[in-house]
Amino acid sequence: MSGTGGFGGHDGHERDGHDEWTEWHQGPDERGPFGDARGTDHGAGAVPPGAGGFGPDRSPHRIPLPRASVEDGGQPLPDLADLGDPAAVPLDLSHDVLKSLLGAWALAACSAAETAAVEEHLGACGACAEEALRLREAVGLLHQPESLDLDPALRTRVLESCLDRRPPHIPVPEWAAAYDAETARLDALLQDFGDAEWHAPVRLRWFEADAATSRRTTVAGVIAHLLTVDGLVAVALGLEDPLAGLAGGAPEAVGPAARTEAFWRASHFPPTRSVRGPWREQSHGIVRTVSFTGSTAGGLEVPYGEFALPLHDAMLDRAFECWMHAEDIAEAVDYPYEPPAPRHLNKMIDLAARMLPVALAERRRTGLSAPGRTPHLVPAGAPGRSLRLEIEGAAGGEWLIPLDSPAAVGSADHEVAHVALDGVEFCRLAAGHVPPEEAAAGQLGDREAIRDVLFAAAGLSRL
Secondary structure, eight states: OOOOOOTTOOOSOOOTTOOHHHHHHSOTTOBOTTSOBTTTOOSTTOOOTTSSSSSTTOOTTSOOOOOOOTTTTTOOOOOGGGGOOOOOOOOOOOHHHHHHTHHHHHTTOSOHHHHHHHHHHHTTOHHHHHHHHHHHHHHHHHTOSSOSSOOTTHHHHHHHHHHHHSOOSSOOOHHHHHHHHHHHHHHHHHTTOOHHHHTOEEEEEEEETTEEEEEEEEHHHHHHHHHHHHHHHHHHTTOOOGGGGSTTOOTTOOSHHHHHHHHHHHOSSOOOGGGHHHHHHHHHHHHHHHHHHGGGGTTOEEEOSSOEEEHHHHHHHHHHHHHHHHHHHHHHTTOOOOOOOHHHHHHHHHHHHHHHHHHHHHHHHTTOSOTTSSOOOOOTTSEEEEEEEEEESTTOEEEEEESSOTTSEEEEEEEEEEEEEEHHHHHHHHTTSSOGGGOOOEEEEOHHHHHHHHHHHHHTOOO
16 A cells, blocks of 8 residues: 555655665764764763763764754744644545555545545546445445344234234144244255265253163254154045155054154255255145134144144154254254244143143153152042142243042142252253253252152153
8 A cells, every 4th residue: 555654664765875864974064963062071971981972982873862852952842833734635546546445445444545546536436436335335344233133022022013913814823833933943954964964963862761861863863853854644534644755655653653753764864954945834824724624624633653642732842852952953063043933832831730640640650750659549620739840931831730549639728848949940851851860950849759640750751
């Protein structure tokens, strides 16, 4: 760039063997910097031999002594008005030079004189003015004040704003809203994945017989798992079974784990990014179908192999698993992922709490609960021993869990224990991502009942 010289620079003119230091020491009256006559007097203020100057013992290459500052001499400082106009001298630059400065000007990296010259030129040259505008817009993109990642709540806010203006002709049922939101969030996470992310290793975790279990797969393998298990809901709604497209099909696979294993085995190659399209289309088809059927399909049962769930609860179950596996994927690619909206998270917690009495009965049936912990079974509809489950946070609440029979009624009068957990922590416990012994739970009351409930919550998890 153009400009004046920096430290140690010259003014561009040779001085016939004399430099500024020589001219300053050899004035018209041949007096030194302190007023002494050279070589004639060595009194007070004179420069002694060997200390500089020109004499028999003085070298012209010695560094001169510093000049006294006007502030040290007691002299008044010059008036600013006497310094003249401080404005920079305008630069006379060619068109090519000014055009080459446009990038630096857009980045505010030009000197004051260069900036003035460029801006004066932009007023007269249309081509450079257009180029400068494009460069300024590009610089604006380089200095984003906010993250380029979309706010996870943006979709919800936009939809709510639109629906406030014009209600949808066919709205999504409230009990399907969590599934709609979680599949959309996961789809947004997958949108920009490359081959490396799709093949990133993921470890699926769950609890089985009070022991932690895991299975290694990839990001694409997780989406294939969601595709096959969501297929249970799709088949119940009359949609196509994703296993039907495989070689030979897998009609004998009825449970989530069996269907997943069948899909993985039937795939000639490990699942790749191509699995995203079928999963995405299937999730859209499920939401569209339940929106058309509305409340008439709410009582429809979805078989899970050893048990069945009403469609309302099956949709919550699929939303819950979609969120948990989205966290697995985000962890595998080192990307942050937020929990669901509180109103959706509360419904997922409610489903897990309602399933705990059946899980406790299953533990007794399989011998995981030691004999003698449950002295008697309570008749259906009668109050019995209960545990108060308190969930903290925006999605929290309280649930009374009957301990002695799935058909018993929770009762505050028969409360024997109290457990308090954070909402997200409880969900991760129910997903098998947190061991029951390590769950950050506040505990009060019957320790055996508390242990049974925590292990029963972990036992809700599955592949």
